[in-house]
Amino acid sequence: MRRVKILEAAAAEASVAAAWYEHERSGLGAEFAAAVEAALDLLEDEGTPLSPMPAEAGARGAMRLMLRRFPYDVVVIERGDECIVVAIAHQARKPGYWRGRDRL
Structure with a gap:
């Protein structure tokens, strides 16, 4: 089992996006949060295939x-047995804005 660490900035991005979706339609923010949680659970499994950025x-x-x-993409950097979530990034908005975070 891989250890998953989430940067504070990435957690904040997920919260902002969930709030936006909730504003758009009641319950949609919770669905977004559940999708993020499901992705984080998948990251714990070392067999989960990840795509390179x-x-x-x-x-x-x-x-x-x-x-x-x-x-949205869950952007990660693998360091040994740890998977660090550096961003919860929209696939079309501000590509690569998180790049400074990957220099851990």
């Missing part, structure tokens, strides 16, 4: 797990 970020080791139903 494109371009330079991928070359530096950033990986992603796409959320189901929502256009």
Whole structure:
């Protein structure tokens, strides 16, 4: 079992996105939060396949797990037996804004 650590900035991004979805439709924020939780649970399993991030970020080791139903990636860096969540990033907004966080 892999240990998952979530950066404070990534947790804040998930909260902001959940609040936005909840504002759009009652209950949708909870569904987003559940999708994030499900992704984090999957990250604990070392057999979960992760996709490399494109371009330079991928070359530096950033990986992603796409959320189901929502256009967000859980962006992670693997360090030994630890998986560090550096961002909960929208797939189309401000690509790569989190890149400074991957230099742990």
